[in-house]
Amino acid sequence: DAGVTQSPTHLIKTRGQHVTLRCSPISGHKSVSWYQQVLGQGPQFIFQYYEKEERGRGNFPDRFSARQFPNYSSELNVNALLLGDSALYLCASSLGAGDNSPLHFGNGTRLTVT
Amino acid sequence: AQSVTQLDSQVPVFEEAPVELRCNYSSSVSVYLFWYVQYPNQGLQLLLKYLSGSTLVKGINGFEAEFNKSQTSFHLRKPSVHISDTAEYFCAVNPIRGSQGNLIFGKGTKLSVKP
Numbered sequence: 052d053a054g055v056t057q058s059p060t061h062l063i064k065t066r067g068q069h070v071t072l073r074c075s076p077i078s079g080h081k082s083v084s085w086y087q088q089v090l091g092q093g094p095q096f097i098f099q100y101y102e103k104e105e106r107g108r109g110n111f112p113d114r115f116s117a118r119q120f121p122n123y124s125s126e127l128n129v130n131a132l133l134l135g136d137s138a139l140y141l142c143a144s145s146l147g148a149g150d151n152s153p154l155h156f157g158n159g160t161r162l163t164v165t
Numbered sequence: 166a167q168s169v170t171q172l173d174s175q176v177p178v179f180e181e182a183p184v185e186l187r188c189n190y191s192s193s194v195s196v197y198l199f200w201y202v203q204y205p206n207q208g209l210q211l212l213l214k215y216l217s218g219s220t221l222v223k224g225i226n227g228f229e230a231e232f233n234k235s236q237t238s239f240h241l242r243k244p245s246v247h248i249s250d251t252a253e254y255f256c257a258v259n260p261i262r263g264s265q266g267n268l269i270f271g272k273g274t275k276l277s278v279k280p
Contacts, residue, residue, distance in 0.1 A: 055208070084266035093169075093255050093270030094209070107267045141208055148266060156201075156208030 053077070055144050055157035063163045064132050072127040072160045076144030082106070083125040084154065085117055086141040094141055100125055101148035129162075137164045167192040167258050171271035179279050180248055186241040186274045188256030196258040198239040199268065200230055203253045212254070215239065226250070251278045 056075045064070050076083050082101040086094035096109040100119035119125045123144075129136055139159040145152035172187040190196060197216050201209040213224025220232040230241045239256060253275050257268040 082266055091272070093257075093272050094268075096267050096269070099266035101266070109267070143209075143266070145266060153211050153214065154209075154266065154268065156210070158206070158208045 055155050057142050057157040057160050061161045068132050069130050072140050074125045074142030076123050077155055080144035080146055081123055082145045082148045084143045085127045088139040106148050132164045134164050167269045169256050169258055169269055169271035171256055171274050173274050175275045177277045181245045183244050184246050186254050188239045190237050190258050194260050196260050199257040200241050201255045246278045248278050
């Protein structure tokens with residue numbers, strides 16, 4: 052079975068631009084979470100979506116937004132990019148949003164803002 | 166609020182030696198505990214998790230961890246490491262009755278196994 056797939060794998064953008072990152076969960080998984088991993092740090096929670104509804108939001112500015120589609124895939128959008136947005140963006144899927152649904156991570160999208 | 170402290174940023178060890186990666190957490194509520202491994206240029210892979218029951222948890226690749234509630238610790242151990250265990254290891258928590266999608270991670274420990 053295919054794991055969590057993310058696209059693109061690498062991306063270079065300029066300050067002030069907008070970016071869209073995409074994630075396809077494991078087949079049958081209905082929950083998608085997004086994390087930001089800055090170099091040298093642990094992943095930091097951005098959003099969780101379950102059944103197309105936002106279930107949680109981390110401490111990120113409104114420039115960050117996301118949505119989940121009927122097929123459970125998801126997009127993360129970042130507007131007005133800053134240099135500090137350079138990071139590895141990880142998507143994780145799980146069967147549900149509950150306590151016993153372990154997260155399965157994709158390999159991430161490496162975003163570089165210049 | 167919860168927080169996770171991984172006490173060592175880097176741990177060098179020789180092949181076939183034992184290793185312990187330390188993790189302490191802070192929380193005002195009961196939490197679930199996790200260890201993830203990240204190989205270069207890859208996402209995170211779940212090694213093991215503690216939800217309830219026995220405080221000694223066994224995971225994949227020969228790793229195990231022990232939950233110590235009084236010391237708020239969840240240290241990861243392996244009795245004999247291999248070169249292939251070289252990776253970054255992350256401890257994470259999330260509050261019980263919370264969503265497992267919202268994990269709080271430590272800053273990671275880079276394990277370097279030398280021949």
